[in-house]
Amino acid sequence: MYNLLKRSPQPIKRPLGCLSQNVLLTSSARLSLRYFSTPKPSRPPAPPPKNSFKTKYKQIKLGWKQLNEHPSFRTWASFGMILLYVATAYAGIQYLNDTKYKATGDPNPYKKKEDLEKERLEKTQIGEIKDVNTSKQTENSDAHKKCNHDKDGLNVPAPRDTTDIFDGLAREYDNKIWFEELSSHIWYRRRQLMKQIKGDALEVSCGTGRNIPYFDKENITSITFLDSSKTMLEIAREKFTKKYPEYEKVQYVRGKAEDLAQMASHSGQKFDTIFETFGLCSHEDPQAALENFKALLRPNGRIVLLEHGRSSYDSLNQTMDKKAEQRVEEWGCRWNLDIDAIVQDSGLEILESKKYHFGSTYYYILKRNDDE
Ligand SMILES: C[S@@+](CC[C@H](N)C(=O)[O-])C[C@H]1O[C@@H](n2cnc3c(N)ncnc32)[C@H](O)[C@@H]1O
Secondary structure (H helix, E strand, O other): OHHHHHOOOOOOOOOOHHHHHHHHHHHHHHHHHHHHHOOOOOOOOOOOOOOOHHHHHHHHHHHHHHHHHOHHHHHHHHHHHHHHHHHHHHHHHHHHHHHHHHHHOOOOOOOOHHHHHHHHHHHHHHHOEEEOOOOOOOOOOHHHHOEEEOOOOOEEEOOOOOHHHHHHHHHHHHHHHHHHHHHOOHHHHHHHHHOOOOEEEEEEOOOOOOOHHHOOOOOEEEEEEEEOOHHHHHHHHHHHHHHOOOOOOEEEEEOOHHHHHHHHOOOOOOEEEEEEEOOHHHOOOHHHHHHHHHHHEEEEEEEEEEEEOOOOOHHHHHHHHHHHHHHHHHHOOOOOOOHHHHHHHOOOEEEEEEEEOOOOEEEEEEEOOOOO
16 A cells, blocks of 8 residues: 555656746745755853842752651651750750849759859959958048148149049040050050069059959969959959959959058968059058058068159159149049159168159069068
């Protein structure tokens, strides 16, 4: 059948005139075929989809869907969620318990022994400020505010208790003086001074703890910070606790330098180094303070001072004298005290003395004159 169909029928005999017509037909068909089969210029390939937020979101959504369909995923996810709930509940109960024991002051039976011991140390040594203000508060009467023309005719403001001034200044103290200290290299003087501090040390008038950054815990066995202003002392304590949380031999005492010997008479405590920076100028009785340092110094101990006072230049002194009263009111400091005279009157032996800033900054290393 197939062969029958395939077998071409008898060729149609066309007259010769038809030949040209035939040729024309086939060539036009070829042409049109060529025309239609010519590949059209293809479009440039579409750029790959940008890695936009939308596509990423879709990918994640798809991934999550696939993950969700995984048979073991749901089991593990439920298990994880249960664990999370249990851990949160446990932490919550612990926190509530802790708060309860803190509030009642009872020892927490759930805490480890070491943790309890650490807490106790923090409370008693690092945390507590001993309040040993023994001297009677001096009244800031008008008589105290008047200038005192001392024996050498210096225009030094009358002594007064500056505790209230420093209590008021405390929180802004660092912000107010950091630039002055940086530009006048006081930070460097502090660093040099702190290299001299050894053994059991006492810092008098510690203020906001501006010497703490240079504290050398390798050489200092214990440190006692003393200041008459509770707020200044609080700031020093915050700084020290933050920087040396593990240092245990530290105590904070609120009291006056003038009462030191009386304060220490109960404990009999003495020190290898007693130091003070920019404190004498703010004391009511700097002479009494130095007497106390001497009394609390161990044999071969050292007193190290960085102070400011009258300069070696008269012109500078005149300016300081003029503004002395204003300075005490604002900064609680008598900046035109004759520090050399105070040190010499103390009867302490000067081992080293230097001056900076036109002779208005004093550095001393002193010892008791009965030491070898
Ligand atoms: C000028 S500030 C110096 C603070 C710190 N020593 C420093 O170098 O930055 C003086 C500090 O002496 C304290 N102060 C004033 N009178 C005092 C006194 N009689 N005994 C102990 N501290 C006193 C003030 O509370 C204040 O913190």
